[in-house]
Amino acid sequence: MRERGDTERFDRLLALWIDVQRAIHLKGSHEMRAEGCTPWNCADKSVRDAWEALTHPKNVLALESLYYQLPEGPQMDMARNALQACRKRRDAEQAKV
Numbered sequence: 605m606r607e608r609g610d611t612e613r614f615d616r617l618l619a620l621w622i623d624v625q626r627a628i629h630l631k632g633s634h635e636m637r638a639e640g641c642t643p644w645n646c647a648d649k650s651v652r653d654a655w656e657a658l659t660h661p662k663n664v665l666a667l668e669s670l671y672y673q674l675p676e677g678p679q680m681d682m683a684r685n686a687l688q689a690c691r692k693r694r695d696a697e698q699a700k701v
Contacts, residue, residue: 610665610669613663613665613666614666614669614670616663616666617658617663617666617667617669617670618670620654620657620658620663621658621670623654623657623658624643624651624654624655624658624682626654627643627648627650627651627653627654628643628646628651630650631646631648631650631651642682642685643655643658643682643685643686644685644686644689655686655689658686658690659686659689659690659693660690660693661690661693661694661697663690664687664690664691664694667683667686667687667690668687670683671683671684671687
């Protein structure tokens, strides 16, 4: 039963990961300089919303799994930033309790 939960969690995260990629791509298709947009500091609301969903505290385990499966490069850097943001949000939520 645990494997199924892990698979569902990871599948959900992959969908969120694709949403972030799509939002960045769509933003880039409307602007001349899309390379300046990183999801953690982007002014575009659709990119920020996708990033917020990806970095929700419930995604820590799945982001850890994704991070360790990616090759070195920009995708791994983005996953690292997502994981850090996710952990920070989780810790902030736990501090409130």
